């Protein structure tokens with residue numbers, strides 16, 4: 001577990017016209033901002049306290065799927081931490097990439113852009129930074145299947161879940 005869990009990669013500068021951070025302190029007498037101390041790189045207890053205080057990441061769940069059902073997943077990558085293309089990898093299946101975009105996914109506008117003719121077939125997809133992707137697969141392989149970010153440092157953050165596909169008939 002990293003003691004600096006906030007960012008695990010060098011961030012791309014997407015728009016050089018935007019200043020990303022300005023810290024202003026009232027009554028400040030010095031010219032450089034006072035930044036909070038980050039834990040030392042080997043300060044695991046502090047990193048663990050930080051991690052366990054992230055309420056959004058406390059659930060790593062199992063989703064039961066009916067055999068042969070069509071499964072559509074919207075992957076939203078507008079996270080506050082780990083701002084990078086998360087390479088989401090699905091075990092047990094290939095999936096189709098129906099659409100990708102930036103900002104928040106909006107079904108009302110995105111559905112019309114789905115590629116239902118010749119979508120990419122993959123088992124891993126880098127979900128765009130600050131964006132989203134929609135994937136679809138058929139749950140025709142019974143068993144327990146891990147779906148997770150392939151950046152291993154993101155697994156203890158909770159970026160993983162599993163599907164349990166029920167038994168079904170044989171071809």
Ligand SMILES: [Cu+2]
Pocket residue numbers: 082085086087149150151154159
């Ligand atoms: Cu990731």
